[in-house]
Amino acid sequence: xxxxxxxxxxxxxxxxxxxxxxxxxxxxxxxxxxxxxxxxxxxxxxxxxxxxxxxxxxxxxxxxxxxxxxxxxxxxxxxxxxxxxxxxxxxxxxxxxxxxxxxxxxxxxxxxxxxxxxxxxxxxxxxxxxxxxxxxxxxxxxxxxxxxxxxxxxxxxxxxxxxxxxxxxxxxxxxxxxxxxxxxxxxxxxx
Amino acid sequence: xxxxxxxxxxxxxxxxxxxxxxxxxxxxxxxxxxxxxxxxxxxxxxxxxxxxxxxxxxxxxxxxxxxxxxxxxxxxxxxxxxxxxxxxxxxxxxxxxxxxxxxxxxxxxxxxxxxxxxxxxxxxxxxxxxxxxxxxxxxxxxxxxxxxxxxxxxxxxxxxxxxxxxxxxxxxxxxxxxxxxxxxxxxx
Numbered sequence: 001x002x003x004x005x006x007x008x009x010x011x012x013x014x015x016x017x018x019x020x021x022x023x024x025x026x027x028x029x030x031x032x033x034x035x036x037x038x039x040x041x042x043x044x045x046x047x048x049x050x051x052x053x054x055x056x057x058x059x060x061x062x063x064x065x066x067x068x069x070x071x072x073x074x075x076x077x078x079x080x081x082x083x084x085x086x087x088x089x090x091x092x093x094x095x096x097x098x099x100x101x102x103x104x105x106x107x108x109x110x111x112x113x114x115x116x117x118x119x120x121x122x123x124x125x126x127x128x129x130x131x132x133x134x135x136x137x138x139x140x141x142x143x144x145x146x147x148x149x150x151x152x153x154x155x156x157x158x159x160x161x162x163x164x165x166x167x168x169x170x171x172x173x174x175x176x177x178x179x180x181x182x183x184x185x186x187x188x189x190x191x
Numbered sequence: 192x193x194x195x196x197x198x199x200x201x202x203x204x205x206x207x208x209x210x211x212x213x214x215x216x217x218x219x220x221x222x223x224x225x226x227x228x229x230x231x232x233x234x235x236x237x238x239x240x241x242x243x244x245x246x247x248x249x250x251x252x253x254x255x256x257x258x259x260x261x262x263x264x265x266x267x268x269x270x271x272x273x274x275x276x277x278x279x280x281x282x283x284x285x286x287x288x289x290x291x292x293x294x295x296x297x298x299x300x301x302x303x304x305x306x307x308x309x310x311x312x313x314x315x316x317x318x319x320x321x322x323x324x325x326x327x328x329x330x331x332x333x334x335x336x337x338x339x340x341x342x343x344x345x346x347x348x349x350x351x352x353x354x355x356x357x358x359x360x361x362x363x364x365x366x367x368x369x370x371x372x373x374x375x376x377x378x379x
Binding site for chain 1: 279
């Protein structure tokens with residue numbers, strides 16, 4: 001591996017990491033795999049803090065370990081970008097918004113759920129998140145197509161079909177794809 | 192101490208919940224509803240509904256909601272902290288191992304296989320969200336012609352904004368404002 005973690009970062013970096021993660025988490029409705037493309041758009045595409053391939057590796061680990069994927073991903077990405085402190089800051093920024101929102105809502109759930117203006121804002125933000133996810137998906141897919149390797153494209157097609165159309169358990173898919181990788185994809189050309 | 196019990200019980204749920212998202216619900220339900228009767232099943236199902244329209248992973252939301260209910264804000268903090276604590280320790284250990292051994296043949300193979308899998312899952316999330324934006328349902332719509340026009344307009348404008356290299360946060364906030372404006376206009 002080329003480098004260890006970038007642990008020596010300035011205060012400016014930590015502030016930017018906290019604020020950007022906090023805002024993404026605060027305005028990403030739906031949880032789970034929805035926040036990951038947005039974190040990628042911010043950390044990789046906008047700030048260039050981490051490379052594409054590395055981000056995908058870390059998300060793959062986040063998906064395979066116990067716990068909530070969004071929290072896991074922020075811990076792993078934060079650790080890569082700025083060591084243990086980075087992991088702590090990214091995790092805190094990921095869980096604080098739901099903690100605050102849910103605490104507020106638990107006092108006034110009915111009012112919140114039936115307020116039409118809140119529903120309008122949430123609907124709008126959900127469409128915005130859709131655009132961002134689609135953009136990240138297109139970007140990642142076209143990179144894989146450009147590489148022109150058959151096996152990864154078959155994994156994408158198979159995993160997508162099983163997950164989206166047949167609701168196959170994600171853990172099972174991760175296990176199968178990991179085994180395919182273990183046996184057939186050790187070559188550096190798949191890196 | 193209730194805070195310590197909350198922390199430990201949710202740490203256990205966090206440690207054994209593999210698969211994320213909805214996969215974590217039965218574990219949390221076992222603790223919160225069946226074992227301790229902190230929440231009724233009805234309240235527990237409400238958390239699902241709330242999680243559909245609020246930010247945050249459903250597991251974290253459930254921990255926060257249950258913690259609040261049982262022991263106020265400090266309870267929420269204890270439960271949520273407990274829920275993510277195992278992930279924090281495990282995540283840092285795995286990241287360290289990844290940077291030490293990630294380039295060894297078998298590990299590299301597994302990661303090479305998992306990377307396209309992550310791409311596939313992101314594409315799947317994209318499709319689910321398109322259905323939700325345009326037809327207001329995560330399942331296949333029964334009537335494809337019944338497109339939610341408001342969703343379509345915001346989605347289109349948001350895509351244009353991203354292509355013009357607008358940042359993530361301006362796009363999200365702008366879409367929220369647009370949703371409110373179009374929604375209010377539709378009322379007249």
